[in-house]
Amino acid sequence: MAQRRGLLRIVAAGIAVALFSIMVLVPRAFERPLAALAKFGQPAIYDRDSILALTLSHIGLVIAASLAALVIALAIGIFVTRPAGAQYLPLARAVANLGQTFPPIAMLAVAVPLTGFGARPTLVALFAYGLLPIFENTIAGLKGVSPQVVEAARGMGMTGRRILREIELPLALPVIIAGFRVSIIVSIGTATIGSTVGARGLGEIIIAGLQADNLAYVLQGGVLVAMLAILVDLGLGFLERRARQPRSA
Amino acid sequence: MTEEPTARPVPTGAAAEGRGLARLCAVAALLAVAFAPFLALQPNRIVSGEGFSLPALPAAWLGLPLAAVLTACALVAALAHHAAVQALAGAAGALAALLGAGLAATALLPAGATLARVSLGSGFWLTTGAFGLILADALVKLRGGPLARITLAFAAVGAVLAVLAAGLWNDLSIMREYAANRDSFWQQGARHLVLVGGSLAPALLLGIPLGYLCHRLAAARGAVLAVLSVIQTVPSIAMFGLMMAPLAALAAAYPALGAAGIRGIGLTPALLALFLYSLLPVVANTVAGFAAVPPAVVEAARGMGMGPLRRLAGVEWPLAFPVIVTGVRIVLVQNIGLAAVAALIGAGGFGTFVFRGMGQTAMDLVLLGAVPIVILAFLAAVVLDAVAGRARGRAA
Structure with missing residues (x-):
């Protein structure tokens, strides 16, 4: 049963990847079905920019911001779970919890006056919002490591740094990946909205469609963004499950 | 849901x-007060203007005392031995920044200038944030309880609203925008609540039964x-x-639906999309809530002769409720x-103003x-x- 589900998942993912690749590389292939939605005389396929370039720019924005968020959130998360940073832990929890009530769109809106239009406000918003889920899950993951395990490692003569690297981080990894997954999915969505402030990405297609009242663009862009998010989510979900499996030492 | 695993208590005492x-x-507040622009004077609504830190404010009779008050609050907060003193210093500092911003804006605005604007600068945001x-x-x-936190949150929002209602911020540019959009502000606010409530209600009506169904039928759970x-x-x-x-296709095919307000743009697609987004947290938390009810408790209720409906209403639902509320919090x-x-x-x-403002770079x-x-x-x-905290307390 579980095996059949796994196989089904791989087949579904394969079809999705193939479909997404065709949409990105040969957008014309979908001209006929989309043409039904465009009004008379309107183009059915977005042609003001290459879909591949928009996709790569979108992914680039998300990766740059999310990796920076991962590094910083991990560093702070590790710090507040060490004895030296323990005094900041209750507040860090409160900030991570309430910070996530701040809507990503508001984060973007606040970043614009600070950095101007273009890719920069989007990067700032993606980074700032991306920190929170990773940070929260880093704390949850590290705090979830059984104290007996840490004690046993210390008894074996391991230093604090080695315990962190060889025991705590590997055990917390699935939870940290889960946080990264949430963070990156939110980032893909926020980067789409970032097109309203001039970030280059797939959101451009949707925005252009909304402005020109061209449903074909809206659908093309919507499907592209949705598939990108779903595919990335599937991929990270796979990594998360792998990390959860006990390693055969 | 990323409900964190049972957290071990933080070491109390010196560390906490x-x-x-x-x-x-x-220190951040002190630096912001001394150097960062507290307010900015703009020649008009779009051009970014010249910033003034508090000590550099042309109206020195206001700027210097305000800077002194904020400095005093920061020092008290840094040196306070008791958390209550620190809380008071923090509240006093935030309130002083709030009141001061309004007064300073009035002082900074040249008399008779109709286009000039005074907007809040990074100094204000940093000080208030700190x-x-x-x-x-x-x-x-x-360690205030949930009730204390609610009271405080509403008191903070109430204080801001009181400052606004008293007209103290009327010379700040954000309130100028409000004055220009007064009617549509409340209309769009009401619309925002309609969007949120109109998608949450059906999500609860459908999601909770669906979650219960998934709890009972393991086969449906994974797929749903x-x-x-x-x-x-x-x-x-x-x-x-x-x-x-x-x-849009539906409305075009059935004009009667179009007449009833079902259209490709506007409220209908928005409500539908928000409803779909709301389902996962409601269903997942309902499943998690019922799954966490100890089987022994259900067994005991059965032993006492409770029927399935009474077990659900009297035993399972109250125990699952706190987790379901957590789902509602996520959705909301x-x-x-x-x-x-x-x-x-x-x-x-409210997004109308956000996107219109981005379009006008205002x-x-x-x-x-x-x-x-x-x-x-x-x-x-x-x-x-x-609410979730209280329900958890009652269920335990």
Whole structure:
């Protein structure tokens, strides 16, 4: 049963990847079905920019911001779970919890006056919002490591740094990946909205469609963004499950 | 849901009572007061203007005392031995910054200038933020209960509203934007609540029974949750866009539906998209809530002769309720933010001001939309956290 589900998942993912690749590389292939939605005389396929370039720019924005968020959130998360940073832990929890009530769109809106239009406000918003889920899950993951395990490692003569690297981080990894997954999915969505402030990405297609009242663009862009998010989510979900499996030492 | 595993208690005593953070914030507040532009004078609504830090304010009779008061609050907060003193210093500092910004704006605005604007600068935001963190840190140390937190959140919002209602901020550019959009501000606010409430209610009506069904039928659980989590993954603009095409086609095919208000743009696709987003947290938390009910308790209720309906209403539901409330909290906060994006497809709401402001590069108009959204989301989170906390206390 579980095996059949796994196989089904791989087949579904394969079809999705193939479909997404065709949409990105040969957008014309979908001209006929989309043409039904465009009004008379309107183009059915977005042609003001290459879909591949928009996709790569979108992914680039998300990766740059999310990796920076991962590094910083991990560093702070590790710090507040060490004895030296323990005094900041209750507040860090409160900030991570309430910070996530701040809507990503508001984060973007606040970043614009600070950095101007273009890719920069989007990067700032993606980074700032991306920190929170990773940070929260880093704390949850590290705090979830059984104290007996840490004690046993210390008894074996391991230093604090080695315990962190060889025991705590590997055990917390699935939870940290889960946080990264949430963070990156939110980032893909926020980067789409970032097109309203001039970030280059797939959101451009949707925005252009909304402005020109061209449903074909809206659908093309919507499907592209949705598939990108779903595919990335599937991929990270796979990594998360792998990390959860006990390693055969 | 990323409900964290049972957290071990933080080591109390010396470590938990540390003053490191209050000191850090106090230093940040001091630097912001001394050097960062507290206000900016703009020649008109779009051009960015010249910034003034508090000590450099032309109206020195106001700027210098205000800077002194804020400095005093920061010093008290940094040196306070008791968390209550720190809380008072934080609240006093934030309030002083709030009042001072309004007074300083009136003083800074040249007499008779109709186009000139005074907007809040980074100094104001940093100072208020630092005092807010000092206050939050003190409250964490004081370990206030949920009721205390609700009271405080509403008191903070009430204080801001009182300052606004008294007209103290009338010379600040964000309030100029409000004055220019007074009627539509409340209309769009009401629309925002319609979007949030109109999607939450059906999600609860459908999601809770669906969650219970998934709890009883293991076969349905995996498939339903998988489909809902794929839906949740779709970014908001894309989702709104994807709703437009089928609804437009439907309205075109059946004019009667179009006449009833079902259209490809506006309220209908927005409500539908928000409803779909709301389902996963409601269903997943309902499943988790019922799954956490100890089987022994259900068995005991059966032993006492309770029927299935009475077991559900009297035993299982009260025990599952706190987890379900946590799901409602997630949905509410999420929808308040996502409803802002719905403005892009003509559904209205506070997002209208955000996107119109971005289009006109008028940052104060953006803030006029963004600030109420943040406040609403924040209040929803605090209130529902408290409700969940109380329910958990009662169920235990």
